[in-house]
Amino acid sequence: MRPHQRVLVTGATGIVGCELVRGLLRSAEPPQIFVLLRGTEAEVQEKRRWLCEWSGVGRERGNYLLALRGEMTLPGLGIGPQDQAAARSVSGILHAAAVTRFDQTPEAARVNNVVTLRNILEHARQCPQLTRVGVVSTVFVAGRRGGTILESELDLQTDFNNEYERSKAHAEHEARVRMRELPIDVYRLSIVVGRRTDGRISRLSGIYPIFRLFHEGLLAMFPGSPGQRVDLIPADFAADAILHLFAASMAPGATYHVCSGADRSLGLEEVCPALEACFAADAVWRSRGQPLPLTVTPDVFAKFVDVVELTGNPKLQNIVRHTRTITQQLETAKTYDTREFDRAIADSPTLRRADVSEWLPQVIANGMTLGWQSPPRYVQP
DSSP, rough: OOSSSSEESTTTTSSSHHHHHHHHSSSOOOEEEEEOOOHHHHHHHHHHHHHHHHHHHHHHHHHHEEEEEEEEEEEEGGOOOHHHHHHHHHSEOOOOOOOTTTOOHHHHHHIIIIIHHHHHHHHHTOOOTTTEEEEEGGGGGGGTTTTEEEETTTOSSSOOSSSSHHHHHHHHHHHHHTTTTTTTEEEEOOEEEOTTTOOOOOOOOHHHHHHHHHHTOOEEEEOOOOTTTEEEHHHHHHHHHHHHHOOSSSSSSOEEEESSGGGEEEHHHHHHHHHHHHHHTTTHHHHTTOOOOEEEEHHHHHHHHHHHHHHHHHHHHHHHHHHHHHHGGGSSSSOOOHHHHHHTTOOOOOOOOOOOHHHHHHHHHHHTTTTTTOOOOOOOH
């Protein structure tokens, strides 16, 4: 018996969303999957075609995937009257849509990540067969807090590194308030990279620019707080874990840190040596004899940024600004408690969390093969 006969997925073309669709389509008994997509009818159908291609399924499996045209920032999710009945017939909703850019204005981030969450929960209230709503979030709702971050904690008064983090924290708050009336779970993901099996990922964003800068010899320093663990999680493991939690028989209302965990992650000072070992397969890399970037504290890196700004060199300025934007989340040492997550996946024979050394080479090899450019996705008609 399928846990959910019909599932609505938002953010289906995103890094995690496309892996969720892939996991659902390739499951033993796929549910009917409705994906909410924006664009013209032709654009929506092209995105649906791409999702089937990304999932590696044939026409028979692809028939389980149906596209709904909509716009999540609008009331009613922007779904037309002809599709409302189908959208309300679902027993499960997986909300993976988010705008993850760090340079959003406060208002843009609020609309992109808070308003859309409100709209999806309002839609959930109109689904009479609903048994579960899964909200995909991020461990970085912790902002600049340090120490051990508990799954049960959410502090809206903390300092945040950017408006993305702030908006996701406020979206989580909205979800927690609505847990009183809706069967909601929250899945906080750490830094998502490519699949553990083949390293593939739909878009090389997030930490990938750091990988590229290092590979191209342009990363002089890697900043962060001493003792910080860098928790990376493969996209397919993240999706598999979410789908397991989403289908679980446990009562809803929990928040899970979907992470590799401190004991399977890299310490700050281990990141560059681990990347160097992965790059060793590249003859061009080896021929350069490049020294490892220095692992430095945020204060030291801030002084380096000041010096680079004085040079007036646009390329160098762009590199250090981008590095600082991405690595700000490593400036305060913290670990993410995973006790609820550990308990929830203990009965799964397939959700073994492997050490990063087992799958990072595939992730880096895929990035090098692509020339650090995102793979082709859907082509707009």
